[in-house]
Amino acid sequence: MKETYILLYDGECGFCNFWVNWVMQNDREGIFNFASLQGNFGQNFLTDKKLSLTTFNTLYLIRPDGRVDEKSDAVIKICSLLGGWNKLAVVFKIFPKFLRHKIYDLVAKNRRKLASGNCPLPTKEQRKMFID
Template sequence: MPSSQTRPTPAPLLKPGETVVLFDGVCKLCNGWARFLIRHDHQRRVRLAAVQSPEGQALLAWAGLPVDQFDTMAVIRDRQYWERSDAFFEVIGQLSARWQPLRLLRIVPRRLRDWAYDRIALNRYRLFGKYDTCLLPNPDHEQRFLKITMPFVAKSEN
């Protein structure tokens, strides 16, 4: 099982058992990963949030991760979060059996996996490019993204 960090309180904004993937919303590689998850997570086990969004910022703060420097993907569920290669394996574990052979890569020692992950993450803009702003989800994919819902407050009449 991938190594996770545990927090004393459940993650905000998530329903019990709900999994969210935090990704860099301006990174072309990261957006490709988000599109991959939308396309292949047929059971809708994973939700998405850009780290630059209010939802992403709240979850980063909850996990004690930097809110202004985005060098890793994070996966959050309940009181746990995973980073780097462990986050990748946690997400793959949520996908159909077709993708499970990728989990065999866990036999590679974590230090080596994370070293390779860091090399790509730290050079992702140079290697894959960057958008000027976070891309907005397509309307048919919008429900896949975590959103803060504000409660309706009726205005009093004066």
């Protein structure tokens, strides 16, 4: 049985939805499932972790063993799991976490400006990868 990872994201953000679509297109092994932070699964996750239920500016990756990566750590882990050229993202680990997270926070702060406004809807097949 293959291990699955859960990517939690801001479901109301075009930039975040673009990112989720990109992961789906590059997930050749089918190891990712997705849940918006606004949905039941996401809200339960935030409650369990004692995090804000209304702030959705952080990407979380729940590993099969229950560990959670967030922000730039989640992006790097996702890219490494996707394989191919995406694995090169691990080179960013040479930078200190505080600096990587600072850059992540800057992008997150401006993510709505970065979104083109066009947010493609997932296909019927892709919707099977969503938890709620």
